[in-house]
Amino acid sequence: MTLLRVAGMLGRGGSRAERARARLVAVGAALATWFLFGAANVLALHGQLDDRLGPIANRGTRPGTAFAFGLMILPIAAFLHQTGRLASADRERRLAALRLTGATPAQVRLLGALETTRSAALGTVCGAIAYVLLEWSIRGLLLHLPTTAAGVPPALGLAAMALVIAVAAVSGLLAGRHVVTSPLGVTRRATRRRPGRRVLLVPVLGCVPMVARFAGLPVPYRPYSLLLGAGLFAVGMMLSTSLLVWASARVAGRRARSAETLLAARALETDARPWGRTMSVLGLAVAIGSGTGWIEAGIMDDRHTLDPFWLTSFTLVDLALLVAMAVTAAALLVHQAEYLMEHGPVLATLRATGVADGELRRVLLRQGIIAAVLPCSVAALIGLLGLTDTGGLHNETWAWWPVTNAVLMAALGVLAATLTTKASQRRLQRAVSPGRLRTE
Amino acid sequence: MSIGHVLLGLLTERPKHGYELKREHDDRFPGVKPIAYGQVYATLQRLERDGKVAVSGTAKEGGPERVVYEITSVGTDEVRRWLAEIEPPAPYVSSALSTRVVLALIVGGTADGYLLRQRAAHLERMRELTARKNTAGISAGELLATDYALHHLDADLRWLETARQRIGELTKEIRP
Amino acid sequence: MTLLEARRIEKTFGRTHALRGVSVAIESGEVVAITGPSGSGKSTLLHCLSGIMCPEAGEVHYDGRRIDTLDEAARTRLRRDAFGIVFQFGRLVPELTAVENVALPLLFNGDGREKSATVARDWLERMDALDVADARPGELSGGQLQRVAMARALVTGPKVVFADEPTGALDSLAGEKVLGLLLEAARVNGSTVVLVTHDNQVAAHADREIVVRDGAAAGVVA
Structure with a gap:
């Protein structure tokens, strides 16, 4: 052929x-x-x-x-x-x-x-x-x-x-x-539209059975309706991440007091989808990570020790989450490479006009922070919300375990996003070399 | 292009007398040499003989009495026909510039010095013209005429640069 | 007074000798055109004079100070404080509006958002581009882009404005307009202007021409 x-x-x-x-x-x-x-x-x-x-x-x-x-x-x-x-x-x-x-x-x-x-x-x-x-x-x-x-x-x-x-x-x-x-x-990019808002309806719809249950209203077909709601909620939140990234970029762009934040926020706002996609997966990892904190706390509270079965299980889950985060971070790295390739001449021009390398690095770093903080925090909170039954614990201090876990997971997510920008530094150096001033 | 066509063109606006035509010609075409009154008069006579203009009366504005001419339909047709044609794109080969390049090669063996001096002189003239364009209150007609001069000098300069690049071939031809 | 000077500078890219011992001296307040055929090394000369690149041999002096031996950070500082640079295609940040692009150098200097925006709007007005202040580069014509880029180069009140083929992408009338605005603003600012161009009509706007041929100054013609 x-x-x-x-x-x-x-x-x-x-x-x-x-x-x-x-x-x-x-x-x-x-x-x-x-x-x-x-x-x-x-x-x-x-x-x-x-x-x-x-x-x-x-x-x-x-x-x-x-x-x-x-x-x-x-x-x-x-x-x-x-x-x-x-x-x-x-x-x-x-x-x-x-x-x-x-x-x-x-x-x-x-x-x-x-x-x-x-x-x-x-x-x-x-x-x-x-x-x-x-x-x-x-x-x-x-x-x-x-x-x-x-x-x-x-x-x-x-x-x-x-x-x-x-x-x-x-x-x-x-x-x-x-x-x-x-x-x-x-x-270039016939469709660099901003993410649609209608997608927010999906997680809201997913919440309906749970809210109904908390409100004491009758929920038919339990527990399937609840499971379906949870599934809808999870998928919906993942689909809405682009919107979340876009919204934080927009707010950050409006409030920006420094050139670095302004550049980072506007770049994100214009192209929120790739960050949103990767952040949705990173968020899922954070949510699962902070959710397993509850299960771990429950078992520790119950048995005061971890038998080999649970130890292996939790280690595997943590390992899987770390791998997932690493792969997601690699995706972000790839996206930043694309950003640098596309913006090479523009960034080289900024550098020629007297913007320091450190300042350009901060632009990359702040892209990561602006994109990651909101989705990771929301994901960590959702992970905690998933099981709100603190009453089930004999010793309530165990409740700190999932909370710490959630904070750690969120921090890890943000860290993963920002570390990728660190890894992009060499590429940045190449992208802004004076040679790029000639290409068009 | 002939003076006759220019005068016919100016007469399409309204009937005018000879002195008026001279003044308007010099005002509206600042890039060309001012026309002599005698030439206007002689041309009008010729046009009248050919039936392209006709005397429409006399005018007296403070000075001597002047004959006013108007364009005839034959004249209008003539000027329309002329406007529909184009100016022959004449290649001004072997201008003074290329003569000098060749002579400089024959006499001195190199034209580099001449080319640079000529470039400097051309650019100096272009600077003057550019400065004139930037003076306040310049008329659109004068701007257009200055642009014309600038573009021609520019063409000369580009030719000078090409000449510099071809100088090797030319040297071989002149001193085999 | 000589403000900017290159002494026998050389620069190579791989096997190409871009500059072979060029010497030029530029006086304070003058408008200089660096001309030459494409590939003659005129852009490289501009990059060396403006401290974007360092020559491999020779010296570059600005305001009585040798700048080619300074480290990247010091040269960056110098470019930011003393120089303004305009390139052929404007090279604005595509995601920012015109006024944000112009305000960018001020923001990098730590000026506040409102103050920077006010000054930027002022400069857009002087460049006759206030009407496109809130448009993004993708929505602008070539002439408008270049006027915004010039406002960005002038907004910090630079001592020297470097322009690399600033009208290269424009037709002659639009180019003339843009160039006129740049030179007028530079004159009011008291800035020295270094124009790199292959266009003789652009060069005719300068006080003086430096012809670069095959990486060397062929004739400094007053």
């Missing part, structure tokens, strides 16, 4: 940033495959195992564990989507040249998606092979178990791989949505 051949040719001619994007997409796809294989692996286990394996040991907790593994897809999806957008300006310019040679807009968009899909497919296959090899060696060499027995069931594994590639393809198509490549060049 000619389109595929053209995609191949274009892939070889990509810029440094584009090759970086291809690699990042592959890494993201590999990670996603790992977690999905992990979920499939847990589901495939039989019988009762050693308690030290935590939630994997019990037959009853395995579906939940698999679901948790599946949830890890969310930060990776955010990461994938962000990398798909990376270097889009570069790619768009190249694709505009294609339009000049007579390609239709649909073909151009398809080409963009094909590039992303190819990288993702490569990552998925590599990830799958690596997982299977690792699992075999652990089984055979460390645990001395028969290597022929169930690892990842082939059907589930193939389905997982197909899912990852499909998600990457859809994300590739979506990334192309923001670009109108006319033969004469690229009109």
Whole structure:
């Protein structure tokens, strides 16, 4: 097929940033495959195992564990989507040249998606092979178990791989949505609208059953209606994060007393969606983290000690949250790279006119703070609200545990967002070098 | 372009006498040489002979009595036809500038010094004209004429720069 | 009095010799045009004179002080306090309105938001761009962009204004208007102006021309 051949040719001619994007997409796809294989692996286990394996040991907790593994897809999806957008300006310019040679807009968009899909497919296959090899060696060499027995069931594994590639393809198509490549060049971001407000209705709707219950009104179909409400609330809050980021950026922009805050806030306000996407995942991690604080407090209060099962479970949850946060932070890093690439000439000009490097770094840092503080705080509070039953504790001082946990999680979320800006410093240096004054 | 066409054009507004035509010509075309009254008179005679203008009366405003001319339909047709044409885009090759470049190469073996001096002189003239454009109360007609001069000097300067870049080829041609 | 001087400066980019021993001296209060064909090194000369880059050999002096040996922080300070710089495409921050863009240097200097905005509006008015004060760069024409960029360069009252092809993206009438406003404002401010241009008609606005050819000053023509 000619389109595929053209995609191949274009892939070889990509810029440094584009090759970086291809690699990042592959890494993201590999990670996603790992977690999905992990979920499939847990589901495939039989019988009762050693308690030290935590939630994997019990037959009853395995579906939940698999679901948790599946949830890890969310930060990776955010990461994938962000990398798909990376270097889009570069790619768009190249694709505009294609339009000049007579390609239709649909073909151009398809080409963009094909590039992303190819990288993702490569990552998925590599990830799958690596997982299977690792699992075999652990089984055979460390645990001395028969290597022929169930690892990842082939059907589930193939389905997982197909899912990852499909998600990457859809994300590739979506990334192309923001670009109108006319033969004469690229009109950037046809849709840098502000996030819609109607999305707020979803979490409000989700609150209805809970509020009704607290108000003592009859709630039909309990507990499903409550669960549905909670689910709606969680999803709705995640969808509303862009709006939250946008709102804090707007307030910060209006109130800004310094140039750094003004620049940071306005940049966020104009392009709140990428931050909103990643912050929604970061917020979910914070909410789950502060929510598990309650469960931990309840168990500690009840038994005064943690048995191996719970210890492993909580360690796994914390580990998972940390990984999720790290992946989300990586997505933010990618987004900041895009920001720097796009704003390179403008930032280089600011630097030429006497803005110090430190001040430009502060612009990046404040972007992170403005974007992260509100969503992380709200998420931590929601995590605490989830279980308001302080009456259930024998010793009420245990209530401080989830509160501390929530504060820590929120702080960790903000820290993750701001640390990424620290990591962007070298890239900033490159972006504002005097050489960038010449490019246009 | 001929004086006859210019006078016909000015007469399309209303009937005018010879002195009036001279004054309006000099006012409205500040970039060109002022016209001599004798030339206006001779041209009007010729136009009258060809039936393009006709005497419409006399006027006396404080001075001597003057003959007033009006344009005829033949004259109007003539000026319309002329406006529909274009000026032949004449390439002024071998102007004084290129003669000097070639001579400088033949006599001195290099034209660099001449090119820089000529550039300085041109730019100095352009500075004067630019300064004149920036004087308060300048008329739009004079602005247009100054722009014309500036653009031509600019073209000369660009040609001088190209000449500098081609000087190697030219030297080879002149001193093989 | 010589305000700004380059002495035999050299600069290379990879294998290209952008500057090969250029010497120029610029007097206080004058308007100087640096001209030359594309690739002659005139922009690099401007970058070296304004302390954006440091030459590999030679010296750059400003106001009796050698500036090419200063560290990045000191040169940044100098650019902020003493220089104003305008580039070809304006290069405004796309998310900020015109008035916010102009106020930016003042905000970086620690002036308050209201005070900065007032001064910025004043400068937009002087640049004949007050009508677009609340528009974003994406909504402005090339001439308007350049007028806002000039207001941003002049708002701090710089001693020297550097302009790199300030009218390069404009047609001749719009360019003339913008240039006239810049030079008039600089004259009122008492600023020295260094114009880099390949356009002779722009150069004719200057008091003096410095011709750069192949990285060297070919003739300093008064």
